[in-house]
Amino acid sequence: MANTLLVATRKGLFIIRRSMAGMWEIGSVSFLGDNVTLALADVRTGTWFAALDHGHFGVKLHRSMDSGATWEEVGVPVYPEPPEGLEEIDSMGRVVPWKLKLIWALEPGLATQPGLLWCGTIPGGLFYSEDNGLTWTLVRSLWDDPLRKQWNGGGADFPGIHSICVDPRDGNKVTVGVSSGGVWQTSDGGSTWACKADGMRAEYMPPELAYDPNIQDPHRVVQSPSNPDILWAQHHNGIFRTTNGGQQWEEIRNVPPSVFGFAVAVHPADPEIAWFVPAIKDERRVPVGGAVVVTRTRNGGHSFETLSNGLPKSHAYDLVYRHALDIDRSGSRLAFGSTTGSLWVTEDGGDHWQTVSQHLPPIYAVRFAD
């Protein structure tokens, strides 16, 4: 079971450790004052990664080989120069920059692929590194796909890849989730791609476009490690699940208190168990009734429990972003953090929650580290 948690926040990377007494406490902070947008603990090597967005100074990536004691800056994904004379205009009339705006997804390859990392970015480029993050290469096959130019972006100005799922059976099979760009999949290590969002429904589009796979807005996609044909998606207007590797998605309706949210986690050993953190849908984006809850299904979405033991019951306005819910390899420990700096951990699958802090900076991502 994991005893360390990386928490990426607007003002630094906080390292949370479990004490012998079972309390989760803030142990240290790296990059205090800097905007840490994402973190990753690579289970293959123990290397930690922290993505920073300095604003003025751009996006950076750092890695640590000694559990955060020291960090070194490594390379960032570099977009190529656009072809001479090309000014790419999106459907909103904006010029799409061929420049890195945000590191939005970071995942390791399989144990059989040492050094391989995948990185999803805004404005929509997928990159890979074969040297543990020192250098990066744009996946041109996806970037050059004409359908990529139809991606719209969601809350951000430009589209982005926020979810990367590497199939544990075959590292060449990778599924990515795109904000207002559907779900895309390769089976040949990134040479060719296909949009795999059939069955997803976008209620924010005109009826004739509602089932267009390429305009779907998955907020987060996760893949079951124990049955990789099952993937779960927290979508802009609902919860979806596929049981055939993305060939067809099924909508799961009527999940109280809401099917809106950003985050989803799936149990590492049981594909039928998944967790979500709901909120009032998009126009408000606060907990329903001011009460923070987690929803959990144990039966593939046929029914849900609402978990609230240890969570605030009223006047809580915490929103949980897509990378701010994580589960450890045991499946019993989960953690989630909010935009208002609250952080909770459970050690029993969500039946009881421990408040780690209510005073952290806005939390963008949480990742168990060991």
Next chain:
Amino acid sequence: MPHVVFTGNLQRHVQCPPCEVVGHTVRECLEASFELYGGARGYVVDEHGALRAHMVVFVDGQAISDRQCLGDAVEENSEIFVMQALSGG
């Protein structure tokens, strides 16, 4: 020789104290300074060599006009300041 000064806020990330360089344009002078402080490059210019959107360079008190190619002329004794752009707040 032109004198290049980087904002103090950058020093927290990359050590790049003031330096004397050889160059006739902002591009040449910054490239020369990046030869000294390689880590500073990505903090000042983007992947295509343009000045980052929220950075500004002053040459003898004037903000440069060519943010894309950095072709503004630099005199023998020019002072070049590389700063963060502030806009309200």
